[in-house]
Amino acid sequence: MNYSKSLFLSAMAACGFSGTAHADAILHAFNWSYSDVTTHAQSIAEAGYKKVLISPAMKSSGNEWWARYQPQDLRVIDSPLGNKEDLAAMIAALKAQNVDVYADVVLNHMANESWKRDDLNYPGSDVLNEYAQNASYFAKQTLFGDLTYNNLSPNDFHPEGCITNWGDPGHVQYWRLCGGAGDKGLPDLDPNHWVVSQQRLYLQALKDMGVKGFRIDAVKHMSQYQIDQVFTPDITSGMHVFGEVITSGGKGDSSYDSFLAPYLNNTNHSAYDFPLFASIRQAFSINGGMNQLHDPLAYGQALESSRSITFTITHDIPTNDGFRYQIMNESDEALAYAYILGKDGGTPLIYSDNLPDAEDRDNGRWADVWNRTDMKQMLKFHNAMQGKSMKVLHSDQCLLMFQRGKEGVVGINKCGEERSYTVDTYQNEFNWFVPYKDVLSGATETVSGQYHTFNIPARTARMYML
Template identity: 60%
Template sequence: MLNLTTFRRQAWLWLSAAAAVVPSAQADVILHAFNWNYTEITAKANEIAAAGYKKVLVAPPLKSSGNEWWARYQPQDLRLIDHPRGNKQQLQTLITTLSGLGVEVYADVVLNHMANESWKRSDLNYPGTEQLNNYSANWTYVNNQKLFGDLSQNFLSGSDFHAPGCISNWLDVGHVQYYRLCGGGGDTGLPDLDNNSWVVSQQQQYLQALKNMGVKGFRVDAVKHMTNTHINQVFTSGIKSGVHVFGEVITSGGAGNQEYELFLKPYLDGTGQGAYDFPLFASIRSALSYGGSMNSLVDPGAYGQALAWNKAVTFAITHDIPTNDGFRYQILNSTDEALAHAYILGRDGGMPMIYSDHGETAALDGYRWQDFYKRADIKNMIRFHNATQGNGMQVMGYNDCFLLFKRGKKGVVGINKCDQPVDFWVDSYAYEFNWYKNYVDVLAGNSFNVSSQWFKLTLPGRSARMWLEQ
């Protein structure tokens, strides 16, 4: 327990921390509707909007085949939208429906490579003879799914790709950006696109067509494997205007981490785009781990362990973590994941993303993230997040076990990772509150009311509290 005497001895430390107020930012919550059918998202549009989401990230809108989730990331053609999760008309209906509810649509885009179809053909003409014949046989339908171009011809050939070869050194920038992503057993990998003028023009037309449909954001898959030159050629000022662009650059830490220094920092500095905040995620994992300290979450950005507030997409889980053997070690246990969500949805800075799937890893994880988007605690955390937008963040107290901070006068967040409860005495003269107002915890329902200089907040063990002014 932290009693009043202990608090007074340590007050100088916490008050000095409170002097640093993180600048506020508008950061609406993204729902990653991972591998959802477009029609399902449309059917649930009202529910999604009512839950407080302001953006929805959808499966890659392109031509792909196969029911496996990873098949969505193996493009056969960028010139039309047609795959098992939906087609162009269904995506347009989705965009129109969500836009009418004030929710924007983000598209997952794949620009680094094309589908690995070496098992059935040796050439690099895309989409290839088989698909062109399918187009011809179903011309009316296919033409209705067209985004741009002449679907009677291939749009890529062998000269549009880097020379074949698999990445073998993941800390060699040249290998990572010019060689192929390959599996084992002699797999020849995903053909890696060159940034010649033809490829760039096709990718620009693709993105512009999606913008014309009403897409307001692009998540760039595998952007770690693209050069900044290629990225900047494709994402012109016109394409970037009015849209949010962020990339996936997986690292295991922030400043000082080799992956960060080789890949994420150069990407951020060289493109001006945003990214998944893997440095912050590493800080969260470290803080919540056995022997870790919540001190590291007071202001991780000050030490290069979180991205700038306006560049970061924050998260507690992404689709790559459970679906790839090499990243599964990053899965938090369910309690720690709930604490992590309270942190990213309670803090100021970054755009939080909530992952919700259909049990793609059920054999390993059960259906842990199925319908996660509408879990009661997540919806209540989003309600807190939306209500405190525009209010700065001020740390009131912390130690190895807990972190307590306020969001202007509007709300207070407390996270206790340890088993034992924490009592914390707050000096209402040092930290401004609205007196005689009820602050109600959106997670457990308890409340406090400020009516004197000192009041006590209790954080039960292994739990979070998010008190919101009523």
């Protein structure tokens, strides 16, 4: 091991990272109000979640979900989802249930308000007047700073201009995210000394409130310099930090090689496992096979377990036209959840949204996923198998079977007819004469000899455990 790598690993150990803790499932309470999370704190814990990821806590306006990703002011928590007092109450309620809070943070840009003003002074005169007129209220919602002044000026932004070359990291990191029809885009922050100092104060204030992890939105659009300057050892110590770097696949895919690989190589952060997601989607496609999930890491099509945030859907997929093609069939999505919650490695992220009716294009499909009976049973299996080794027993086009220690067995059949596999219980250690019970159906299997055949019904997952 070279000296620099040794220092890197020592620094990770000093940060107090725990692989087991980071494998605990996260509920992504997307666009939930903080008071709704507080109300459901006990149910969230009872369902088996150990972490809750909340939408950005800052000053923002507008009822649309995307407005939460357009910061007006990082010094204040006040949005339609709640204020600083609501956030504090939520953190306390979840802490009482031994559930941690992770916060989504937006550091790449500020709100696009070109439709109402030409300047880049943030939060702007309208918001400053609002602060002045409601001084006692906003004093309670302040994280840091003096609200009688703007926090940012035109000097704190990159020059105006929209991203046109999405394959060029320089273009993606120094120009603006824009819509169509002449949109000027989201003002892109320049990581100068002042900007970096304010972003550090923001993250430290959230950490001081009890937040235990950060999801970095649009980190693909941030330069490595900015990431390094903002996420200092003091900020990241004891925290679970992971970034959103959207790719179309793993090693060999240009988006992976240009964006995700450098992010992983230059930080100790985790990241959304888009390579594994691409493998999952391919495995469940008509022409794909479950053998593509036999060992995707070996082929560079999944991230290292300790740094992987696994998922079957993210908030961008149903809410953006450009990603909706990635929505999986509901049955396939349920089977994919059995895979990410059954397997060893990675931190499973379970998406459950609360979108306004006008923005919900899927009739509430994901609103109650978090508390669905099958999800709670899969979480039960996931939590019981923490720390158990994983061994793939068999994979083919239709069927994937793997063992978790000698206490658990998972079989996932994506095809339209029953599939079977006979296991050598000498070669693969099993307990005999005690029932393995499927947490999903209640069916049992009792091993009583060297060879035991598992029958997995069509379009079904079985998650057996002692």
